Amino acid sequence: MSIGKIIDGKAFAAGLRERVAEGVAAFVEQAGRKPGLAVVLVGEDPASSVYVRSKGKMTVAVGMDSYEFKRPATIGEEDLLDLIEELNQDERVDGILVQLPLPAHIDEAAVIAAIDPAKDVDGFHVVNAGRLATGQEALVPCTPMGCIMLLKDELGDLSGKEAVVIGRSNIVGKPMAQLLLAENATVTIAHSRTHDLASVVHRADIVVAAVGRAEMIKGEWIKPGATVIDVGINRVADDEDEGKSRIVGDVATAEALAHVRAITPVPGGVGPMTIAVLLRNTLVAAHARAG
C-alpha cells in the first residue's frame, strides 16, 4: 500500500510570511507608515498568552507595528467595548484581534460586533461573514483561509470536487464551507448530529476536520486518494511516556496515511498557517484603509 504525502504547513506558512514581509515593505514605501496590528488579551489563559506572544513577534518580524493590550479577567464589558472603540479610532491600527475565548461574563458576540469591520482581521464580524457568504470582498477567518491555501497548493483547481467539512463553528466550519463553495467544490457540512459520519466522510475528495475530538476520524473512513486537512489541536495523555501529554489532531493520522493522497500533520500543518494569514489580512486591511 502506498503512503500519502505529509503537507508541510510550517514551510508554506514561512513562505507566506516572506511574501507578506515584501508586501509590507512596498506598503511602507507607498503609504509612509507601517501597518499596525492590535491584539487584545483578556485574562491569563496560558495557551492564549502563548499565541499572543507569538503573534506579536511575527507581526514585528514582517515589519509591522504590534500593539498589545492586556486586561484582567475581571474587566467589565463596557470597559472592553471602550477599548475597542479607541482602537477603531486609532489611525495607526489597521487590524484589531480580540483573543478568544473571553471570560463568561462578557458577551463575545457584542465584543466582535463592536470592531470596525474594516479592521476585523479575524473576519468574525457579521458584516465580513455576510460578505463572504454573498461572494463579496471580505476579511476572511484566518484558519479556514489557511486551509484553502494548502488545498489549492496541493490540488490546484478544487472545482467539482466533493468536500466534507466536519464541524460547524463560526470560526472554522462555516467559513470553510463558504470558501470551498466559492472554489466551486460540492460541499457537505457534517457535525455531531450527522448520521453515519463514516460514510459521509468516505464520499469526500477533500476532508476538513474541525471537530475538536482527538483522532475521531478513522483511517478506513477516508476514500483512497483523498486530501485531508486536520484543523484539530487536542492534548491527550502520552501512552508511551507516563505523566506527559502530546498534541494530536481530529484525524487518526498514522492510519489515514495509508489511504490519503496528502494530509496535514498535527502539529506543523494548519496551525502555523493561522498567524501567517492573520498578517496577510492585516496587510490587506492596511491597503484598503490607505485607499
Ligand code: GUN
Ligand atoms: N482563539 C483561538 N483561535 C483564535 C483566532 O483565530 N482568533 C481569535 N481572536 N481568537 C482565537
